[in-house]
Amino acid sequence: MWIEGADRYRNPDEDLPQDFEERKEEHFQALKVPLEADLFISEIIRLMKDRLTLLNQGFKENSNQQVVITTKNNKGWIRVSPLEKQPDPPHLTQVKYEIKNRWSDINLLDLLKETDFHTGFTKHFKTTAEREILDRKTIQRRLLLSLYGLGTNTGLKAVSAGSNTDSYRELRYIRNKFIHKDHLRKANAEVTNNIIYNRMKEVWGEATTACASDSKHFGSWDQNLLSEWHPRYKRHEVMIYWHTDRKSACIYSQLKSCLSSEVAAMMEGVLRHCTDMEVDRNYVDTHGQSVVAFAFCHLLGFKLMPRFKNIGSQKLYRPEVGMNEEYPHLQEVLSRPINWDLIRQQYEQIIKYATALRLGTASAESILKSIYQRYETSNLSGFM
Structure with a gap:
């Protein structure tokens, strides 16, 4: 129908x-x-x-017996032994201490401003009106304040209270006319591409082509039209599905309903991300895979790498x-x-x-x- x-x-x-x-x-x-x-x-x-x-x-030459095939309830069973905890790198404590001494307090607004100076991501925010009357410098400053207020959940009114030049009404205008989903996607792609491009190879290694994806729930008011009752967490919320590379740079994020398929969200992110990264494999949890997902990931040219919670009965x-x-x-x-x-x-x-x-x-x-x-x-x- x-x-x-x-x-x-x-x-x-x-x-x-x-x-x-x-x-x-x-x-x-x-x-x-x-x-x-x-x-x-x-x-x-x-x-x-x-x-x-x-x-x-591999099973014929399996000497450490970490993965063995046995029987359970007269059926075949794959038994996977947990790996032992690896020791911490010897200098990890010193590195953490040095980072804490050098950057004990970071102003997120300054970080956002410096990011824009290096990448120019605010150029992707265009007005939905017929023309722009404000000069670009004023738009840039108000965009950074608005994005900071929205991203940290501080709110535009609280941010405007700390600014002597931009009022709440002016920031709300920027929010309504300039900040939209397509603009945010382009800005996120700009920042992510710069992160991938500027990574020091001697520190981070070569650029990877693998990403991991999973959803995170955010509580919201039940009167919000986007909120849904989640049967697992027993409350009203929305779900954000993230795709990140191995170095924790987000390449795609999307809003999904609580009961929608994670398989669809996984494929949407791999196929529609706007960054320069070429994904050849995607790691997901048990909910992000299915037989149909394996089939279409194979056809679309990337590998699906799930975590099988029920690996024993596969x-x-x-x-x-x-x-x-x-x-x-x-x-x-x-x-x-x-x-x-x-x-x-x-x-x-x-x-x-x-x-x-x-x-x-x-x-x-x-x-x-x-x-x-x-x-x-x-x-x-x-x-x-």
Whole structure:
């Protein structure tokens, strides 16, 4: 069911690229997949065999017994022993002490001002009115004060009370006319790109292409139209989903509802972040992965690296029928063979959805929801 003329609840077929048949080869080339389903399947089978062989060899040579395959309740069980705590670096205490002595107190407003002087991120904030009457220096000063008041939750009224030049009314005007989501995304990307570019390689190492993502809940009033009741935390709140690189620089953030899929938020951030970072893998918690997520991350060219809370009960699919004795050290956790005919029949439709995710013809949440609803009765787990 859908609503004619709606956006979020529109016909799911409108989420797909409308020019797919005319530009079919171009879309397949963009995803780096062959036009023939058999070629795609044969490559997946080869990759699975190589990985299973490597894993089987690893268990054969497993001497420290940190990861073992055993049985529990007459079923295969993967047991992972926790790693021992690593010792702290010998000079860590001295480094912390030196940092505390040098920068014991940091004025966040001065930090924000210096960041703008080095990056010029305020240039991305443009007025939504027809013209700008104020000079750019005045706009810059009021933008910094407004961003400081909003970012620290101090509030514009409290910030204006400490300023002799800018009133609350003037800061509120800047907030309404200049500060919007698209402007903030461009400014955040500007700052993040400068952080990545200016890192000292001898201190931070080479730039990484991996990021981690997770959500954080923020309490809010129940009268707020964006607030939702969270069944886990038992209160009204909103959720912010963050994507950060390995050095803790945020490359994307987004507001998500408490009950929406973290899989969609994960894919949205990797595909839509505006920084120069090229993400080739994304680390998530248990809620940020699913079988469908693994499939589309593979098609879109990056690896999904989840934390499995239920790692013990995980199963591995056999690539083909008749491979009962191929991997002797994995027999307890091997499951049924994959039914490749399902993927062969739905191959072009899968590419359509992957293309829709790549081009952003609709939000990742609406596309994935359509996929779950359309194929929930089909066993697409073989796509792993």
